[in-house]
Amino acid sequence: MNKLSKFCCELEKHAEIKPQIFLSSATGYRARAEFGFSKNSYTMMESEQKIYMDKSSIPHPSIQEIMPDLLIQINKSKLILKKLFQINFRTSGTHVLATLIYHKPLQEDWILAAKDIQNNFKNLSLIGRSKKQKVLVDKEDLEVINNDANSSFKILQNDLVFFQPNFYLYSLMISFISKQLEDPRDLLELYCGCGGFTLPLASKFNKVFATENNRHSIRLLKESIKLNNLSNIETARLSDNETASALANERSFRRLENIDIQSYEFSHILVDPPRAGLSDETITLSKQFKNMIYISCNPESFLRDIVKLDREIVSIGIFDQFANTQHLEVIAFLK
Template sequence: MNCKHLKECGSCTLFMPYDEQVKLKLDLVSENFGEFYDGGFEFFTSNSTHYRTRAEFGIWHDNDKISYTMNHAHGGKLCIDECLKVSDKIFTIMPKLLSKISENDNLKQKLFGVEFLQSSSEVLITLLYHKKLDESYLNDIRNLADALEVKILARSRKVKILSDELDLKDELNINGKKFELKLSETAFTQPNKAINEKMISWAGECVCDSDDLLELYCGHGNFTIPLSFKFNRVLATEISKSSIANAKQNCQINGVSNTKFLRMSADELMSAFNKEREFNRLKDIDIFDYNFTHVLVDPPRAGLSKSVIEFIKNYENIIYISCCMDSLKRDLKHLNKTHKVLKFGVFDQFANTHHVECGVLLKRF
């Protein structure tokens, strides 16, 4: 990657041709997971530049000048004027945004961060402030949004001001079938859309002899909606209220009628299945009426809790999507006692870094 900030910016940590990065990551995965899997690791490649549709930058003030910042590779902050990892559209907007804000003291003052989110419908830019915002900022925000042809959200503590009505929708193409997903401005989205589509397709290929699916950490339905067509029924859980609301809307948008969503943590659901306590949220759902042939888990970096591991070990097929090799390796040490790894996918979500995401299909002995 021919980036002027390479080796200074801490965001990128691999400085080699992309084919060498692939080999390095395959070797790393093989070294860490060879004890669990003796088959071939499927590697799903990414574009090496302009692949991120979600990105965050700090803002540095030097008298009247402002700059984007990233963490410096050797500590502190590094001022940058471009990032080759962001999508083409965000890349084009970045200098224009900085120029427009520099001309407006009202928008420039106390600005400390900028977040970009590109969906298939529009680009949302979130401006983060260390000052109290009020409606007097609305005209400036609207003018900025109109000039850049984007939506602008200005945020300070307990306050947010939006330039116009948001209509964030993403379109996924999974094996030639298109799905439309509605998002909220705070929704977690996979930053590499092309790799996200490959992960969903891979997970779908793990499904056979299916009846019902249990999904934990479902978010706004990223995996849920496309996979729902492979099952009789789906029960999916997520702790975020806004994500559950979006997930229910996404079912309606895509004609999904076989899926129930629960706003519960994974551990709360374990308590319900173990009959340790009753939940009012389950009054209209008989969780014991399902025949779960597959369990899909996509946990945060911390991985799975002990209670979740002990619970999912009872089911024949486990599809584990992981963003952290360390927690995946720890959890596989437990799951390997009852299940065999049949497939292992490696997804290059973040090219030019050491990070990889993994997908594992486990089948009970």
């Protein structure tokens, strides 16, 4: 039984509705791709080899275009090659960030050599990393332009934060949510990252309060809010459980000094947790909200949480983010 049939069978135990299924191309879809580096070549982990056979066709075309020429340049420089063991790529669609990761501290001469390499490319920024060290050659923030039918957003991200991995399904996920919002007033969003959903959904709500525990994500989200001239989003670096305590008035936080949470009239809560799913505190918090949108990257923790949440599933979208793997992304509207 394939992963979609397996998940749909499990889902039938909890809901009578039929899910909408969104498939992705099996090549050229990844906006982020990580490769090992050994013996002058990009490498894959053994577990990945079984799945992909050839991972080089999976990254977005802007990454695929750069990879062979970058390899040639890297192999020309002993300084860049020495103790290099991993290269992570991510793309805005046009501009690529490549993070070179080392088993050695990086000095000024590395920056000069990396600059020489970077000068051969129009759309590439290099970053060097080793234990407790990050070295920039120029910029580290990528500006992703997200176009939907009615608007266009600039979303800043970098290699320290989560960003939606499937270039094509990302905008389908946003329109799936937008089309089904009923009577939206204010939104509480947990696990907001650098605003991949916050920014495009903000125009659908009067006000948005978005939280997340990664400080890099919150900094980028604040900058993107300014970049897009949005005035109805407030954001704070709070974990899921801290957000629950703040909303229950159990604890006060300096990080909330300038935010009047009590002024919000929340109609919806949106959660997009990591693979572990929702904490018990978040589940309890969510029970105060009439409408819940649950975005999940792990069907197992999603099915576990659905039982604990004990809500009616109104609609559900399944997004096959990673063709040929066991992963699925799910978006559920819960009453």
